[in-house]
Amino acid sequence: MKSTSTTSKNNDRIVVPIIIGLSVLIPLAVALMFAMPDSMKVEIGFINTKSLPFFHAVLNGSTAVLLVTGVALIRKKKIKLHRVAMLTAFLLSAVFLISYVLTHISTPDAKFGGEGAVRYVYFFILITHIVLSIPVLPLAMFAIYRGWKGEIEKHKKIVRYTFPVWLYVAITGVLVYIFMAPYY
Numbered sequence: 001m002k003s004t005s006t007t008s009k010n011n012d013r014i015v016v017p018i019i020i021g022l023s024v025l026i027p028l029a030v031a032l033m034f035a036m037p038d039s040m041k042v043e044i045g046f047i048n049t050k051s052l053p054f055f056h057a058v059l060n061g062s063t064a065v066l067l068v069t070g071v072a073l074i075r076k077k078k079i080k081l082h083r084v085a086m087l088t089a090f091l092l093s094a095v096f097l098i099s100y101v102l103t104h105i106s107t108p109d110a111k112f113g114g115e116g117a118v119r120y121v122y123f124f125i126l127i128t129h130i131v132l133s134i135p136v137l138p139l140a141m142f143a144i145y146r147g148w149k150g151e152i153e154k155h156k157k158i159v160r161y162t163f164p165v166w167l168y169v170a171i172t173g174v175l176v177y178i179f180m181a182p183y184y
Contacts, residue, residue, distance in 0.1 A: 052107075059093070061170070064170035070086045075116075077097055093170075125175050126179075135165060
């Protein structure tokens with residue numbers, strides 16, 4: 001019979017490379033998607049792509065609410081409800097990513113038309129949102145994995161970084177939509 005430590009290390013040998021691989025491949029795929037010329041965009045007839053930016057804002061806003069709820073629940077020692085909130089936040093983020101990719105491979109990019117100070121504010125929010133969205137995926141996956149395995153100390157260490165970054169990305173995702181809404 002294998003010890004718990006040996007089983008844990010064996011799981012890590014499988015799961016950690018998967019998390020790292022996804023953490024590299026997904027941002028690269030998204031970056032390549034942005035480089036795709038409009039002439040290569042595909043028609044997705046069954047989706048009303050005009051409504052997707054609002055849908056993305058709803059997903060991001062819901063994720064932010066779930067993240068804050070998850071923190072409140074864990075502070076009250078409601079572990080099962082905390083898990084539900086955090087896994088739901090991750091699921092909504094995954095749905096967002098899939099929908100976001102579908103939108104960008106099928107619709108020409110909208111351009112921000114604001115001028116003056118609002119333009120600088122928008123691009124600051126957009127750039128920080130994009131840059132911080134890259135580490136959210138591995139941070140969230142490692143946090144969930146460590147929590148799921150019951151490695152609470154490792155989980156606590158990683159969520160110190162995961163929570164504020166993920167929350168910032170979720171909130172700024174809504175703000176980007178608000179800034180861009182007149183231009184969709």
